[in-house]
Amino acid sequence: MTVGSSPIRKDAVAKVTGKARYTDDFTMPGMLHAAYVRSSIAHGTVTNIDISKALAMDGVEAIFTYEDVPDILFATAGHPYSLDPDHTDVADRLLLTREVRYHGDEIAVVVAETKLAAKEAARAVLVEYEELPVCVDAASALDENAPAIHKGGNVIKSHQFEVGGDLETAIREADSSVSGQYYTPVVQHCHMENHIAYAYMDDFEHVVVVTSTQIPHICRRVVGQALDMPWGNVRIIKPYIGGGFGNKQDVVLEPMVAFLTTKLDGRPVKLELDREECMTSTRTRHSSILDCRAAADRDGTLRAVDIAMTSNTGAYASHGHSIPSAGGAKSCNLYPRNAIRFSALTHYANIPAAGAMRAYGSPQVIFGLECVLEDLAREIGMDSVDFRIKNVARELDVNPLSNKPIRSAGMVECLEKGRELIRWDEKKRRFAHQQGPVRRGLGVACFSYGSGTYPVCVEIAGCRLILNQDGSVHMQVGATEIGQGSDTAFAQMAAETLGVSYDKIHVVTTQDTDVAPFDTGAYASRQTYVVAPAIKKAALQLKAAILDHARKMTGKAAEGLDVVDGNVVNANRPERVVTSLAELAIDAYYHKQRGGQLTADVSHKTRTNAPSFGCTFVDLEVDIPMCKVRVHQILNVHDAGTIIHPLLAEGQVHGGMGMAVGMALYEELLTNPENGRVLNNNLLDYKIPTCVDTPDLGCAFVETTEPTGAYGNKSLGEPPVISPGPAIRNAILDATGVAVNRMPMSPKALFTHFHDAGLI
Structure with missing residues (x-):
């Protein structure tokens, strides 16, 4: 049995010996480096920007401001594309902005020959502002006199549900009730690897982005939307990742590096945030105020739970109202036999944008x-x-x-x-x-x-298995390994179903959207649950192909054969080996009349949670x-x-x-x-x-x-x-x-x- 055991991680040796290569370990001839010019105020409008001094500095190749980028609002949240307009993410970002909404907002970007030159030139850009009042919390942002941070006001969305009976009646009839207000803070993910990406063009149409992301296939779509490019013209490559915890379930740098390479004749351009930028200019956990009531009888029977949540999403929506919506819905499984009311409101504020974070x-x-x-x-x-x-x-x-x-x-x-x-x-x-x-x-x-996002979002996963000439198996999945060990668990699953040893499953850990099966990424604790059916189906398909080829080789009925410990055996007498997988693979690949490459390729949609x-x-x-x-x-x-x-x-x-x-x-x-x-x-x-x-x-x-x-x-x-x-x-x-x-x-x-x- 492979499932339930603890074999060595697939990536363990590469990581502890330093052989694992992360985005920053890759370089290309002629690589340029970019750095943002960030606002020195939290709320207001840029009235003048002077790039002349910075543009004249040694090593500076180009400077782009909010006037140079596409006038396309896009959403950065790492959600699957939705066919339901009510479930689309809020498109409130531009690549660069004139309207400043938090301290550190991106208003220009410098491209230079070195990272140091880009940083120094960014500091030399002169910016003038017209400032507006700052709103950092619910009290200030929801005040009727508060300035609008985005068109339409400071409330992104609100909702309420009430299930399990009439809540007010349940509270009134209960023996006891209590209430309280509870507060959770803004916190940062603090993953070890900072946000980093680079892009280049491999011809005059296709953009390649190498990036530390949890969501390669979603990232491809968002880059296409932000730049008004066909999605098929964007290729995302994800190497090893040094953690994300949800911060990299947002498309943060990729549209910018893709834009820059298109403007610079396809030259490679790298953008790497330092720790201070990561703390304030990526994503955080939403701070929340929770007004709660609960009621019970003297015998301990819970009668009612009432939660009203106010969630601060910061300067931009990112995952926005999905956060309290998901939190409230998931809690209904915990105490299901009582009246429950949950209401939530999400608002903007002039603080760093909040997004997805673990749980x-x-x-x-x-x-x-x-x-x-x-x-x-x-x-x-x-x-x-x-x-x-x-x-x-x-x-x-x-x-x-x-x-x-x-x-x-x-x-x-x-x-x-x-x-x-x-x-x-x-x-x-x-x-x-x-x-x-x-x-x-x-x-x-x-x-x-x-265990995933269904039924709110589509849950789709893919797995491709290939029998190699030596009897080992190559596995490709679209699901992303970000340090959590998913590649190891997937190999265990495939080995269990195929009947081979764990060490014979070779997992391709690098996702490449031009090659890897489609999968929406690492989030929502979905991967071992959502990808498992695709792995199991693919393993069963490959196993059936192996047994069918064994039938062709031996003349024995496939129904009477099985794969155990990497050998084709008699199903009723596993000790009787018919042929090894290595011998069978050689025959399939190189026999002149029969066989071919034995593969299985499965895409599966999960409709449970x-x-x-x-x-x-x-x-x-x-x-x-x-x-x-x-x-x-x-x-x-x-x-x-x-x-x-x-x-x-x-x-x-x-x-x-x-x-x-x-x-x-x-x-x-x-x-x-x-x-x-x-x-x-x-x-x-x-x-x-x-x-x-x-x-x-x-x-x-x-x-x-x-x-x-x-x-x-x-x-x-x-x-x-x-x-x-x-x-x-x-x-x-x-x-x-x-x-x-x-x-x-x-x-x-x-x-x-x-x-x-x-x-x-």
């Missing part, structure tokens, strides 16, 4: 949901874990929003397992009635998440006078269906938990409300947890078998980041009696809350 709105929604439910459990005097066990989803519950049954649900088992592993009951007794400056507390929070489940348990210590939190133990328990690669799965969970601890305790991108300038756009002032700050991370799995998953699997990549934040908040509440209803729960925030509560 896509769910960390914000679940923070509000799991905090208000904790407050409710305490209000009725019920244990936090018992309250959740009573109300969480079970197998064959029906999602009240989609009306689809939940086919696999290990949520109750996750809670029971986590409770046992962290010794919840024992510690609860031990930590009761604490006094003094240092106190211990326990917290728990749950999550649910989807399996929810995964899980929870976080936290044991922490709060030093009240020092306003400091020390996590003693943090544990995630996941129901992700069948685990394809246990070691990679554990790594995914640890990585997500580490990100979540950062968001919960340290990270916030701060903006000056007066002028819109980001105050901490570097890794010195923007505090991410280092190895010294990160606690020991624990994880466990409850394996279910998801019937809609080709290998029983469902999502795992994003879910680990969702529930640690509210679990930490709930543990601080348990330790101190103080509800800190905002992230990050940094010493600064704790001081304010502890002071107001009279603890300091």
Whole structure:
């Protein structure tokens, strides 16, 4: 069995030895370098731009301003193309703009012989502005007197749904209800590899873009739209990637480098952002305000949940209202047997644009949901874990929003397992009635998440398998490996179905839109779930072709043959080898009368979406006078269906938990409300947890078998980041009696809350 084992990653040796080649490792003769001229104000209009001094500097080849680019508004969000006008992304970007909407907006671009020359020339461009008032948050952007950041106003979209019965009646008839307002901050992805891309023309019509992107095929389409080029004239090549976490699920640099090469006779032009630019001029996580209510009876039966979310998308829409929409919809799987109302509004503001980030709105929604439910459990005097066990989803519950049954649900088992592993009951007794400056507390929070984007978006994936002359198999998929280990999982799946060893599957890790099968990319924790059916179908097709050729070679009926351990064997007696795959492949390729190259090429559309489940348990210590939190133990328990690669799965969970601890305790991108300038756009002032700050991370799995998953699997990549934040908040509440209803729960925030509560 290959699925369920932990073979060495396909890219492990290349990465640890430095042989893996990323975008910046490639160069071309005559490569030029570009640098943006960015606005020094957050809101206003450019009244004059003087490029003469910069253009005269040594090494400068060209300078383009907002006057030189196509007057084509385009959307940058990495969503599949939609045939439904109601689901199209907001087209509010130009390649360069005269209308400045955040501090650092792109108003011109310099192309020079070296990166240093381009940067120096960019600083020499002189710009004059007419400034407008700055709006950085919901209060200022939604004020009736606020200036319009885009035509049409500052509200992008709003929506509401109510399911499971009349919510107001349920709250009124319940024994207890609570409410609260919760806040989540702007945070940055901080992936190791900065945004980088270069482009060149291989003839007079075709543009080739080499880029660090999660979405090669979507990127191809967006470049075509931005430049009004036929999509088939654009070729996107994705080498190894040094992380993305959703930031590279946006088309950030590719349209610009494509534009520049078309303007410079097809010469290669590279554009690489430094860390400060990545912090402010790519994408961030949406900050959110969540006004929540919940009601329950004295026996712990949850009656109603009401969440009103205000989401700040920043200067440009990017993924915009999709973020709260997705977060609200996915949460309906978690507590499905009660009235639910979810409403959301997304607005513009003069801060860096927000986009996709790991778990896509769910960390914000679940923070509000799991905090208000904790407050409710305490209000009725019920244990936090018992309250959740009573109300969480079970197998064959029906999602009240989609009306689809939940086919696999290990949520109750996750809670029971986590409770046992962290010794919840024992510690609860031990930590009761604490006094003094240092106190211990326990917290728990749950999550649910989807496995892809269907039915909101199309879910399409492709797989091509080729039997090589030596009996090994080449695999091409359109799905992108961005560090998460998907190539390894795909090889395991193919090996499992074909009947060959894992080391005989060679995965082409570089996506090239001219060659690779179509796939929309790495996002939404979709890949192992959505690509698996295409792999399984292709493997079965190739296996059938192999057995049919074995029939031609041996005269034995194909129905009586099988492939085991890389050999064609008798199905009823696997120890009887008929021929090896290497011998069969040589015959297929080179026999003069029979055979040919044996291949399979499958494109598959997935029309299901399996929810995964899980929870976080936290044991922490709060030093009240020092306003400091020390996590003693943090544990995630996941129901992700069948685990394809246990070691990679554990790594995914640890990585997500580490990100979540950062968001919960340290990270916030701060903006000056007066002028819109980001105050901490570097890794010195923007505090991410280092190895010294990160606690020991624990994880466990409850394996279910998801019937809609080709290998029983469902999502795992994003879910680990969702529930640690509210679990930490709930543990601080348990330790101190103080509800800190905002992230990050940094010493600064704790001081304010502890002071107001009279603890300091």
